[in-house]
Amino acid sequence: MKDSAIYLAPLQGYTNHDYRNLYHKYFGGVDKYFSPYLRFEEGKEHKKSVIKDIHPENNEDLNFVPQILGTNISIFIQLAKQFENWGYSEMNWNLGCPYPMVTNRGFGSALLQKPKLVKQILNDVFTKIEIPLSIKCRLGFENPEEIHELIEVFNGFPIKELTIHARTAKQMYRGVANPKALIPIINKSKASLCYNGDISKISDIESAKTLFNNNINTFMIGRGILKNPFLASEIKGKIYSKDEKMEILKLFHNELFIINSEKLEKSHLLGRMKTHWEYLSYMFENQHKVYKTIKKNKRLDKYESLIDKIFADA
Template structure:
């Protein structure tokens, strides 16, 4: 089974991707946080920096686009084609209220006729320039029963793959995935189906693979942020010519990974205050990899100066042990 790194807005930009790819392995492709094109026909500096080839050398990257306008999507895809990309991903999963209010992301799922016309135009336009389209989708706006109609629309078009996150928009990231909707996709999709949602432990991934042997890849997000080594297997160690490596997380690996991310942000972002904001966001997940980390994490969050922050991080790394199974605790409680 292949492993894909989910796009996480504000976290998994090129600085993070480069550091993760350097220190961990097992990821077949990293999906970028979404690009949101509009009629200005310009990428923002952040969007352009994130997809520049020189910022992603040696890292397998698939750009994701968020829009409900076919012309804007095709413009962005064309620009990405100029930068060397051959596949783009359509975001039909973002549950953010501000995104949904603009009828984008999972908000677009509420308008199946418009989505159908959008996909018709986009697939026709991409075919003319030799690009492939993948789709990351939720199973509906409010009810998983909506997915039957949505799947019938997806089946009309030649997608590289259909990545199904079996929640509805109103679930956000809470509640449990609606696996009956995912199983509908497994049975009836004419496009290759991939899975995304609540796989936080290796045992869960293995059990999923046994239950759904026809699924060739899973997309991991929050689980990988807590355990950056989650996608590693003995086979991937050998493939990366690291046959002596053991697929596990260690303090030494986290220290080196953290240093790389921090250095990358300090080069890319002006001002320590902005860098600290980005690093603290990462620790929201990474902190859960450590035993009894509540107090040191509180100190990390309160740090106002770079020197203070680095000292608190080092204290955590020295004083606390990695959990026997680092795992994101989930938001279902």
């Protein structure tokens, strides 16, 4: 699997620049890092924290792609120019977010049912921007067949790469991904394809490659990497002992905790770390017990000794 390209999926609330940089320092194996989306809308200022997250200062050592979500053409173009000035070589447009607070405004996956509007936006944007544009989408909003008309639209433009999360928006994150739905698209899409959805172990990549007859060799992984941060480098052939993994994981965790304690209010710190542990606990054989113990603890002054004990017992 050494020849596969692996991308870290954008995961709002998890893969901010602190996570990305620490991930790169301790685990590696990822070829491209995507930011969680920057949402843009006429009359609304971008949040300072979001700008900070995508600023080159905070993504210096990464092969990094900022992701945007919205439909306003002039802001889209402004952002593209900003990314060009910052020296980025790619930006990504989100057509996959399934949450009503996004889709009710006509953004994210709501656009999957509006191929004419997508075409119009791409027409307006592509005449004005220099920076290569990639797209991340789903198979459809309601129906996985919707992707076919969208591919016709995408084929009219020099899309750098098309990542498809193999679910419909209606599915949200439920049920299983449907990689088979990509098979008829492989020969149709002019843009090179990246597969996304439910990759959590090396054999999932092997099965997907077989299914796609080796015609897709780029994979974006989200929750699989949150649960096993070693997955990308293992896919690239690296082998770790259990002790090595625990040692690296502990160093990663401790630095993440320090960075978060410098930035967050005390009242938010435990909550943020618990969010990470929802996935990190999968690295432990007694996953449920580990997560339950951490979730139950309400005292910040007890947190570090609790984590030391969890690692010591592993």
